[in-house]
Amino acid sequence: MTQSNYKLVKILLLLFLGIWLIFTLFPLYFMIVTSLKPVEEINRMIPTFWPETMKFNNYAGIFADPGSLKSLVDSVIVSVTNTALSLFLGTMAGYALARWIRGVIGENLAFWILSNRMFPPVAVIIPMFFLFDSMPWGTDSYFSLIVLYLVFNLPLATWLMMVFFRDAPRELEEAAYLDGYTPFRAFFKVTLPLVFPGMISVAMLCWIFAWNEYLFANLLTGTTVKTFPVHIPTFTLGSQTLWNLVMAFSLVAMLPPVILFIVLRRYMVRGLSLGVVKG
Amino acid sequence: MAKLELDGICKGYDRPILDRLSLTVEEGEFFVIVGPSGIGKTTLLRCVAGLEVLDAGRVIFGGKDVTRVPPYRRNAAMTFESYALYPHMTVFENIASPLRARKVDKATIEKSVTDVARLLRIEQLLDRRPHEVSGGQKQRTALGRTLVAKPDVFLLDEPISHLDAKIRHELRRQFHTLQELRRVATVYVTHDYAEALSLGDRIGVMGNGGLVQIGSAREVFERPNNIFVARHLGQPSINEVACSISDSGGQITLQSASGNFVFAAGGAQRGLLQKAKGDVLVGIRPQHVRVANGAATGQIAEAKVEAFEALGATGVLIAEVGGIALTVLTSPEDDYEPGQPIRLALDVDQFLYFDPAQGNNLQTKAA
Numbered sequence: 105m106t107q108s109n110y111k112l113v114k115i116l117l118l119l120f121l122g123i124w125l126i127f128t129l130f131p132l133y134f135m136i137v138t139s140l141k142p143v144e145e146i147n148r149m150i151p152t153f154w155p156e157t158m159k160f161n162n163y164a165g166i167f168a169d170p171g172s173l174k175s176l177v178d179s180v181i182v183s184v185t186n187t188a189l190s191l192f193l194g195t196m197a198g199y200a201l202a203r204w205i206r207g208v209i210g211e212n213l214a215f216w217i218l219s220n221r222m223f224p225p226v227a228v229i230i231p232m233f234f235l236f237d238s239m240p241w242g243t244d245s246y247f248s249l250i251v252l253y254l255v256f257n258l259p260l261a262t263w264l265m266m267v268f269f270r271d272a273p274r275e276l277e278e279a280a281y282l283d284g285y286t287p288f289r290a291f292f293k294v295t296l297p298l299v300f301p302g303m304i305s306v307a308m309l310c311w312i313f314a315w316n317e318y319l320f321a322n323l324l325t326g327t328t329v330k331t332f333p334v335h336i337p338t339f340t341l342g343s344q345t346l347w348n349l350v351m352a353f354s355l356v357a358m359l360p361p362v363i364l365f366i367v368l369r370r371y372m373v374r375g376l377s378l379g380v381v382k383g
Numbered sequence: 384m385a386k387l388e389l390d391g392i393c394k395g396y397d398r399p400i401l402d403r404l405s406l407t408v409e410e411g412e413f414f415v416i417v418g419p420s421g422i423g424k425t426t427l428l429r430c431v432a433g434l435e436v437l438d439a440g441r442v443i444f445g446g447k448d449v450t451r452v453p454p455y456r457r458n459a460a461m462t463f464e465s466y467a468l469y470p471h472m473t474v475f476e477n478i479a480s481p482l483r484a485r486k487v488d489k490a491t492i493e494k495s496v497t498d499v500a501r502l503l504r505i506e507q508l509l510d511r512r513p514h515e516v517s518g519g520q521k522q523r524t525a526l527g528r529t530l531v532a533k534p535d536v537f538l539l540d541e542p543i544s545h546l547d548a549k550i551r552h553e554l555r556r557q558f559h560t561l562q563e564l565r566r567v568a569t570v571y572v573t574h575d576y577a578e579a580l581s582l583g584d585r586i587g588v589m590g591n592g593g594l595v596q597i598g599s600a601r602e603v604f605e606r607p608n609n610i611f612v613a614r615h616l617g618q619p620s621i622n623e624v625a626c627s628i629s630d631s632g633g634q635i636t637l638q639s640a641s642g643n644f645v646f647a648a649g650g651a652q653r654g655l656l657q658k659a660k661g662d663v664l665v666g667i668r669p670q671h672v673r674v675a676n677g678a679a680t681g682q683i684a685e686a687k688v689e690a691f692e693a694l695g696a697t698g699v700l701i702a703e704v705g706g707i708a709l710t711v712l713t714s715p716e717d718d719y720e721p722g723q724p725i726r727l728a729l730d731v732d733q734f735l736y737f738d739p740a741q742g743n744n745l746q747t748k749a750a
Contacts (some may be wrong), residue, residue: 168740275463278467280469281454282481286455
């Protein structure tokens with residue numbers, strides 16, 4: 105009796121997992137398939153689940169198109185610069201909040217920084233537009249996007265790094281002082297290596313946000329600077345949308361985050377569990 | 384190589400921890416601070432190391448006032464109770480850390496670290512990381528890190544308290560023989576009285592606010608100036624009996640508060656009568672009461688066995704004497720049944736007499 109119950113549970117579980125896999129993997133599958141179809145095949149009323157004529161020229165077309173390539177390059181410039189800045193400033197600020205700014209002031213300051221992340225971004229979109237429009241560098245520049253994304257990434261980076269630094273034992277730093285390291289050298293020699301997995305996680309989170317962001321990029325930029333999420337809608341023509349190109353381009357744009365996640369997975373898990381398991 | 388002087392240092396958080404504490408540790412001296420947990424022993428070390436900012440007072444290394452010198456310029460080495468080994472570095476790198484901080488050249492580092500590692504017998508572990516070595520080896524790594532630094536002052540915070548008995552014993556022996564430790568001023572903190580008595584050239588017993596008594600192992604053990612000191616040193620701990628004192632025809636008689644335990648103080652205690660003002664707290668070490676065999680002379684008390692523990696090297700007997708439970712040290716071969724009547728021989732000359740209010744020793748203070 106219990107044996108068959110156990111079997112039933114197992115079957116139900118597998119069934120659930122199967123359905124869940126279909127939900128998550130089918131869109132990806134359909135993206136890949138669509139990206140390989142010629143334009144005549146993409147708008148069939150009964151869609152084909154396997155391309156009748158498989159062609160790779162959608163990909164070739166994207167890599168031959170200067171606009172598409174430039175949008176990827178722009179995305180890399182904006183997201184990497186923003187991530188580097190967020191990580192650098194967030195690490196410094198997080199360390200200061202964790203170690204030096206204590207008490208009521210520190211607690212409130214830390215909470216205020218985090219609260220910057222709590223409002224919906226849409227709430228500030230119009231003020232942001234006018235603010236950046238009044239700046240000498242204007243709205244349509246790398247600088248404006250990099251700075252704007254700091255508004256969202258810096259609180260996150262600061263807050264997370266602060267938590268990681270709080271969990272790094274203070275005694276290790278003190279031991280380094282007694283070894284003769286100045287606070288500055290002790291920070292780089294001892295404290296920073298301890299929070300390194302955390303920094304990787306923070307960098308990934310910041311980078312993914314900057315890489316995928318569409319709303320602000322679309323509003324502020326579009327001519328001189330055009331990140332890939334803004335470039336995708338240009339595949340929509342007057343009469344139809346070139347879904348095969350959209351899918352091919354999206355897949356290309358998906359590749360860097362996926363590869364990075366696979367490579368840095370080890371650090372990500374360690375970083376996110378840094379606060380849980382104390383070394 | 385310098386002597387360490389503390390001049391009236393004060394440190395407090397929500398309450399005072401160190402209150403005008405002054406102490407001089409000579410060059411080459413091994414000074415042990417013993418006291419119950421949470422009394423401020425670690426705080427004292429951190430003040431000496433410079434990790435805490437003093438509220439008042441001065442810290443002096445070899446005649447130089449370092450009160451305002453940050454820890455990384457003080458040349459003090461400290462082992463932490465948690466060892467504080469850098470988890471991302473190997474044992475070698477951990478030990479080399481003070482030398483690297485001083486930018487010593489590679490060959491010298493290599494040689495110094497290997498020498499220290501050989502001394503502490505961890506040379507086979509140099510490539511491992513701290514989480515891959517045992518507790519005793521971690522402790523030796525931490526010690527090695529302080530040894531290579533050749534500091535002016537050594538601060539050791541409960542370095543062997545968390546280890547098991549066998550390694551503890553081995554490391555205790557190592558502390559006796561380490562010449563490196565014998566050339567500088569060392570302050571060693573522990574809560575284990577046996578460790579303190581065994582290692583210290585001098586011992587400071589720490590109570591609320593500072594050091595209650597400083598002296599050699601023999602002094603603090605045999606002539607504690609306060610019941611607090613007597614209570615903290617010795618295992619099993621000292622018996623405390625609240626007594627009233629009276630003069631009955633040239634004989635000083637002490638009677639326990641419950642009334643049924645009566646004995647006469649030794650002849651040397653004439654001065655007690657004036658100082659005690661009627662009440663006295665008598666401290667009786669378990670080894671100063673023996674189970675008397677038939678022909679015993681001297682002061683005898685009738686007692687009943689309450690419990691007996693044979694602990695291998697000694698036996699611990701809890702005897703009930705006139706409503707008072709006395710801990711008595713006996714031979715482990717003895718065997719006692721609960722309820723069995725026995726006679727106890729009291730070595731009254733060794734008893735200690737304290738003021739019941741302040742806890743001061745009535746024999747040594749103002750004698």
